[in-house]
Amino acid sequence: MIATPAAAPASLGRRILLQGRYEALSMLRNGEQLILAIVLPLLALVGLTVTPFLDGFGASRIDVAxxxxxxxxxxxxxxxxxxxxxxxxxxxxxLRFLSTTPLGRGGLLAGKALSVLAVLALQTAAVAAVSLPLGWRPLGAGWLPGLALLVLGAAAFTALGLLVAGTVRPEATLAITNLLWILLAALGGIMMPAERLPGAAAGIVTLLPSGALGEALREAFLSGSLNIGAALILVLWTVLAGAAAIRWFKWN
Structure with a gap:
């Protein structure tokens, strides 16, 4: 009787790729997350384009929005x-189950980061598909720093998301992340330039990951330049939140 050779185990890179694909598809199949990731940003885009909130910050509303x-x-x-x-x-x-598989904790976190980048790429394509017919004309020189800043911002927010998810109860995570999404979207310098805020609030907002990313992306696509200060703020948030998540993350 001839023994059938055992199949070779998948490499770590392939395990991470498969986990990332699974996480991304799960996110896109979830109706609530799909609304949060695609529908609400597109509605906000149209709203900012047809209202005067961004008048005076750039050549056109759509370019600033x-x-x-x-x-x-x-x-x-x-x-x-x-x-x-x-x-x-x-x-x-x-999490506890997957952390004991050959994927490991590091592979699981890498898969989550990969899924964020995959969904973000789809979001960027959707926003561009809606914005270009509305008159968006980004500078060609802004794409490289813009995309790099977008990835850096995603890293900072992923680290913060994992920090919250790994240290508090799931119900509290749901409340905290949704509340912060509303506050940062409205007052955190993301959609509305920080200079529109009164007094010292503008300076504080630029130190937040939301304000740093919003200001840096506007500068990249409007002038084609890289805001080094904002990029350093995003790096700092990524390092600090990542270190805190590693230190206090609970897997069960």
């Missing part, structure tokens, strides 16, 4: 969406 909407997409997926999904995975024991 789109960078903020892209920042909102990053926060929706990386912070709110990933935070809620991870919190309930933790509640139902999914």
């Amino acid at each position: 789109v960078p903020g909407i892209l920042a909102l997409c990053a926060m929706s997926t990386a912070f709110t969406g990933q935070g809620i999904a991870t919190g309930f995975d933790r509640r139902y024991g999914v």
Whole structure:
């Protein structure tokens, strides 16, 4: 009798890729998260384009609105969406189970980060598809710094989302991430430039990941330049929130 050779185990890279694909599809199949990730940002885009809130900040409303909407997409997926999904995975024991498989904890977190980037790419394509017919004309020189900042912002918000999801109860994660999404979207410098806020509030907002990402993306797409200060703020938030998540994250 000839023995059948055992199938070779999948490489770590393939395991991460499969986990990332699973996480991304789960996010897109969830009606609530799909509304948060796609529908609400597009509605906000149209609303900012037809109202005078952004008058005076750029050549046209759409040119000022789109960078903020892209920042909102990053926060929706990386912070709110990933935070809620991870919190309930933790509640139902999914995190504890997957962390003991060959995927490992590092592979699981890498898969989550990959899923955020995949969904963010789809969001960016959707926003561009709606914005270009409305008259959005971004500078070609702004795409490289803009996309790099978008990835950096997603990293910062993912770290914050995992920090919240790994340290509080899932119900609290749901409340905290949704409340912060509303507050940061309205007053955190994402869709509305920080200079529109009164007094010292403008300076404080630019130190938040939302304000730093919003301002940096507007500068990138409107002038084609990289806001080094805002990028450093995003790096700092990523490092601090990531270190805190590593230190205090609870897998069960």
